[in-house]
Amino acid sequence: MSKILACIDTSPYANSVCDLTAWAATRLPSSVEVLHVIQRKSAVQERRDHTGAIGLGVKSGLLEELTRIEEAQGKLAIEAGHMLLDAAVERLRASGIHDLTLMHRHGGIVETILEREEVCDLLVMGNRGASAEFAIAHLGSKIERVVRTSKKPILIAPSKVGDVKKVILAYDGGTSAKRALDLMASSPLFENLELHAVFVGEDNERHRVMLANAHQHISESGRSLTTSILHGSPEPVIAELMDSTDDTMLIMGAYGHSPLRNLIVGSTTTSLIRMVTKSILLIR
Template structure:
């Protein structure tokens, strides 16, 4: 059985990421596993400083620097273990049965790629680095590399009560509608289907198709066909209808999916006050 893999790193978003992971695990009935990766760039397993001898360094100094690196790595490893233990205890207290944990030393992207076949849903949080001009290099790399649904959380946990699906009638977003309809993750929650485009018969037919799929699966599925700029319309609709979670396809060429690779995506991800579930 595939797992809900929840990435934590000890930053101020980790508690919310744990809670969203536990929420998803309980909703999906899937095992929960917490993952902590010590990046090699920050905590190298062993640094070779011998090349610095010719720059006037003393051998004793090099040995001391190596010892400090080793101590720093051990402390980071121990901190990670304690963090994983706390995450497992937190999830258990919320009713998750037998949550597990895993710690790795290396690259987050490479680690997740190796685990991809075991992932049903990947849960990650927006970090401080995500609040600037870019979404964040590691998060962006994960989104571009993985072919699994990714739930990107905010810093505060709120159990979702209303979901909004960005829809454009493409094969990817039609598959997204079917995924939402068949998944227990959002069962019992209203799912608003929003399309940005002209008020044409073709677009109305696409919306009607999406609404029908969701309603036959037992969802309340309000729809809206809106003109104008994609990001503005999605954000305004979300705020007006108190949406708790945004669902959209990751990457592509259509009007909604195209903004996921450009500056608009960066802005949406940076400014989103609700979690975003990216479907692949």
Template sequence: MTHVMACIDGSPQAAAVCDCSAWASKRLDAPLTLLHVLDRQQYPVSGDLSGIIGLGSREFLLQELATLDEKRAKLALEEGRMMLDSARQRAISAGVAQPECRQRHGDLVESLRDLQDETRLLVIGRQGEDSGDAIQHIGSQLENVIRTMQRPILVAPGDFSEPQSVMLAFDGSATSRKGVEMLAGSPLFKGMPIHLVMVAADTADNQAQLENARGVLTAAGFNVEIAIRAGEVEPTLHAYQAEHGIDLLVMGAYGHSRIRQFFVGSTTTNMIRTTSTPLLLLR
């Protein structure tokens, strides 16, 4: 059975990630796994420092440094266990019956890739614990996670409250059409009004695409509003979201071409940086 996978760390977003993943777990009727990854670059498994012997260091000093690294790693491991236990208790309080805790030592992106077959939805904070205090700063590994994972990713930017409405940024692409089908077939947003918003020229073709998408969602039992707005994508979507009080945004994630892979100023990146509500990225 695939899980809702929640990345837990010491960042300010950890509580929101926990609450958001608990909500998703209950809505999807899927088990919740709370994951903490101990960065092997900060806390290496081995304390092997023999490479600096040539600089004149003494053997006992190398041993002391190795022991210190080992102690730091053990403390970090225990801190991670405490964070996971706190998150588990929070999830139980939110109504999740048996959340599972996992701790891994390694690279976050590699760990998530290894667990991808077990993952139905990934929930992650916009900032990690090493990202600093800048409100609109994106965590250093988040973009790599988004580009690597082939699963839907729910990004939690701050405090979480259960969504009452949802907006899908629709552009007529294969990704957004697939997004419509995913929303129609998923229990995640059942009973919520859905807004389909296209930032483009108000043409007959664009209207027809929106109407087709609305038909798919209406047939699945959703109450659907459609809109075409002109302007720059990011501010126009935010303006519509604020105007209608929509508390969760859905959009397609990055493409996979070599050019797009290094296109820092993408709409996706900007939306992650500026959104104040949860953002669900579809692949």
């Protein structure tokens, strides 16, 4: 049996992560590991930070008091984490998911997720992190680091998860897009769903042949695929398509260019994660 890693934090996206996890776990089927990570500095490092911030003349008693406050905040964070995990279990069980494991860890968020993904087949994360209310159009740095580094498929949960009846593949014939196509052809995740592949760019013979080959590949698996070519820039065209289509999930390859090129000219992956308000499955 496969295993899903559901990564939750204190953001409003925790419920969406649980709902999308339940959808995937029911279709695959899979067991679920729910992960919550508390990231904090050591007391020694915090004390040094305070010393630099408030000056050399401060009394040591104040520094000790600040350290006690931080330790109390750490205990509250642990308790809040337990409550968050308990709520996640309740929500998942209400959706019929009972094969659950809880993981409450301290340390680096990105590093812990990448460590736990080694024993999982699929990751589920929220579209924004714990400061989601302050960054409506910004992709959290930790989420982006996971997406760029992870070797596993990642489901990105929007603020509200709806029913999924149709899957749209952003297809460009690249390596990761072909892996996504293979997954559409073979995974029970997409069984009995309406499948569609779209290419955004010039309508020419090469691109029509590319989509025809994708259609044949899906047909040989016993499933059906419709295809289309749309004109324009991929990011706004795909985002508009997703916004105009109900009950839809987007599948796309993740970060097809080098990190240096993405740094200079930006990334279609990052832009679409920011712009699309539906569930997204990223394939490396």
